[in-house]
Amino acid sequence: MDTKDVASDIENVLLSKEDIQERIKDLAARIDADYEGRDILLVGVLKGAVMVMADLARALHSHVTMDWMAVSSYGSGTQSSGVVRILKDLDTDLLGKHVLIVEDIIDSGLTLSWLQSNLRSRGPASVEICTLLRKPDAAKVEIDVKYVGEEIPNEFVVGYGLDFAEKYRNLDFVGTLARHVYE
Ligand SMILES: O=P(O)(O)OC[C@H]1O[C@H](OP(=O)(O)OP(=O)(O)O)[C@H](O)[C@@H]1O
Numbered sequence: 001m002d003t004k005d006v007a008s009d010i011e012n013v014l015l016s017k018e019d020i021q022e023r024i025k026d027l028a029a030r031i032d033a034d035y036e037g038r039d040i041l042l043v044g045v046l047k048g049a050v051m052v053m054a055d056l057a058r059a060l061h062s063h064v065t066m067d068w069m070a071v072s073s074y075g076s077g078t079q080s081s082g083v084v085r086i087l088k089d090l091d092t093d094l095l096g097k098h099v100l101i102v103e104d105i106i107d108s109g110l111t112l113s114w115l116q117s118n119l120r121s122r123g124p125a126s127v128e129i130c131t132l133l134r135k136p137d138a139a140k141v142e143i144d145v146k147y148v149g150e151e152i153p154n155e156f157v158v159g160y161g162l163d164f165a166e167k168y169r170n171l172d173f174v175g176t177l178a179r180h181v182y183e
């Protein structure tokens with residue numbers, strides 16, 4: 001879906017389709033340079049990271065393997081609480097692997113903070129994080145995120161993997177929702 005398909009639902013486009021592909025290209029170039037030909041295990045966090053994972057993996061020149069985790073963050077309403085339950089664990093043994101967690105967004109940081117320490121406890125050679133979007137003003141915990149595509153304001157966004165009530169994940173851009181959608 002593009003902007004024309006959902007024009008009345010969207011208040012503001014934050015990243016166009018072209019902007020997103022630029023950010024992905026830049027992230028891939030930095031990752032390729034840092035890993036210098038070492039194999040990388042990309043760990044995508046379902047469901048939001050599906051689009052970033054698919055485009056980032058194809059933009060990389062490094063060899064990668066891919067695995068997926070699904071986690072649920074308990075909280076009241078839309079607030080992440082930091083108490084995380086694994087719904088689907090990795091199939092891969094992380095021992096000695098260079099792990100790169102791939103995310104669509106870091107908001108409070110609570111999910112990633114938990115995930116990073118969980119994966120670090122499994123004996124990998126390294127664990128880094130790559131996210132397309134980050135909301136610095138929403139951070140509740142300090143986490144070291146090596147690869148950030150774009151810092152955005154503290155607003156609820158949809159598109160390119162990000163949902164509202166499971167919809168809008170298939171937008172080819174990232175934007176904020178018009179009030180009538182959620183009120
Ligand atoms: O920094 P935090 O406040 O912890 O929020 C970030 C998390 O929220 C989103 O997932 P969500 O729980 O919406 O699940 P989904 O990917 O299945 O939509 C996103 O993909 C991160 O995993």
Ligand SMILES: Nc1nc2[nH]cnc2c(=O)[nH]1
Nearest residue numbers: 107155156157158162163
């Ligand atoms: N769709 C969506 N999911 C999120 N999870 C954490 N922050 C966000 C956000 O801004 N949008």
